[in-house]
Amino acid sequence: MSRVIEAGSANFTRASCWGLAAAAFVAAAITLLACYWQTAQSLVWVWDHDGTYQYAFLIFPLSLWTAFNLRHQVRANPPAPSVWGLAAVAMLVFVWYAGHLLDVNLAQHFAFVALFPALVLTCWGWRALWVLAFPLGYMVVFEVPWSDAxxxxxxxxxxxxxxxxxxxxxxxxxxxxxxxxxxxxxxxxxxxxxxxxxxxxxxxxxxxxxxxxxxxxxxxxxxxxxxxxxxxxxxxxxxxxxxxxxxxxxxxxxxxxxxxxxxxxxxxxxxxxxxxxxxFFRDHLVMREPAPAHGDKLERARSIVWLAAIVLLIVGPMFASESESRVPSEAMHLTAPAVAGWTGPMAAEDGWGPIFKGATGQVRASYRSAAHGDVVDLFHAVYVGKPRREHTLITYGNDLYDPAYSQILSSASRKLDLADGQSLVVGELRLSGTTGSRLVWYWYCVDRRCTRSPALTKLMQAWDVLRGRVPRSSVWALSSPIGLGDADQARTNFRAFAQMLPGTGMPDVPDRRASAGNKP
Structure with missing residues (x-):
């Protein structure tokens, strides 16, 4: 009889512990949604407007249903709040803050979704996280829009x-x-x-x-x-x-x-x-018995991590709002440079139109070779200040061509030797569109450090921002229409043009010979 009473008391104690732990998790989840509401809206917007991710609307209900079916295994042991979960929350808040600082939506979306498993570990402990590993991992993998690559x-x-x-x-x-x-x-x-x-x-x-x-x-x-x-x-x-x-x-x-x-x-x-x-190869369903309990009391000394987790969730958006208040506002007027050996600049012809929204300044012009009459189009856009919403060099919607009129046939890397002895690896795109085939060379620069990689460009911007510097980022692109067998000639023209470009084509802002003063 005493054993029955003790078992009932243990079950009641465990249930009350889980009541407190569940309340703590709900409070943390509400805080997460309230403080990161803009990120949640951005995530849902991607699901709704990009047909690739419309399946993601089903992922959260399916994950919740799977987790609900595992509730008995989760409740088999009392919650054990984990300081490792608190460390995971802190790390993910930092990832979100860095993504916000650099306007990297993927980092913000990942951190937002991954914070739910981190809160499970913080509020309920390792055993609960292990039991719920599939629904939580399923949610992280398939709710974050990462498959564009x-x-x-x-x-x-x-x-x-x-x-x-x-x-x-x-x-x-x-x-x-x-x-x-x-x-x-x-x-x-x-x-x-x-x-x-x-x-x-x-x-x-x-x-x-x-x-x-x-x-x-x-x-x-x-x-x-x-x-x-x-x-x-x-x-x-x-x-x-x-x-x-x-x-x-x-x-x-x-x-x-x-x-x-x-x-x-x-x-x-x-x-x-x-x-x-x-x-036809399915296994027979096996009812899983809850794991044996290893104690019935909540480790109250660790329950302080619940409050600490909520505080950490609030800290990220607070720092983000302060950084937004210090964003500089400036505009730059660019003029196309004169290039030795090339006639121009002339008004750019139709057929190629890079899209870089929110640039501090940008210019597009055409040049004709004085030697053989071939045409090269130049595009240059500059972004001054840290990346932020609607003012980001590397972001969704910014492209080296208009997707409505062109498609990529192939991509490659090319080595560009400059007149001052430096060399640069640039990206190459071969496009097919309504106006025919076209070859494009491009590269990005951040404070005179140039690369063809968008990811490396983001990292260089992040390094400048973390050091307290104001990054000056730009994109350079050269383009020419090509016919059958004209690609090699276009590459030769690009090399000759880039070598004569003022400032070797590598400054993060235009050379003084190629720009006018800033507008207020």
């Missing part, structure tokens, strides 16, 4: 796959970057043809399916691998069949509404077949 590689894989499939079935075809040339048409594997939407949605569904249907770890790994490989192969087959239909029955059957309907039907069929294949 996959678009280019998936385009390349799809183009090569479709070409090989056409060759195997006897269809003559040539690959030019991301264009497939057939006897009757030129097919562009555009961003929308990369299959990234289906890849992400299928991967998210595959991970959840593997967790629910399998108990053995190797089955889970195998099915997740299939869920990531199958959509890539399926997208290659979709492009292949689209080209085959267009070549056999005409373009009207391979474009427009018929193209969209075929794509959704094909992807839907592939998804159903994948789930059916996994169903």
């Amino acid at each position: 996959l678009v280019g590689p998936l385009q390349d894989i799809t183009a090569h796959f479709a070409l090989r499939a056409l060759e195997l079935t006897g269809m003559p075809a040539l690959l030019d970057g991301r264009q497939i040339l057939t006897p009757s048409a030129t097919w562009m594997v555009a961003d929308a043809c990369s299959g990234v939407k289906f890849f992400m949605a299928c991967s998210a569904l595959g991970c959840l399916y593997a967790y629910l249907m399998y108990q053995r770890w190797w089955k889970r790994v195998l099915f997740v691998a299939l869920a990531t490989v199958v959509p890539v192969i399926a997208n290659g087959l979709r492009v292949y069949f689209t080209i085959l239909i267009g070549e056999t029955w005409g373009m009207k059957y391979a474009s427009g509404t018929d193209h969209l309907i075929f794509g959704w039907q094909f992807f839907g069929t592939v998804l159903v077949l994948l789930l059916l294949a996994g169903w």
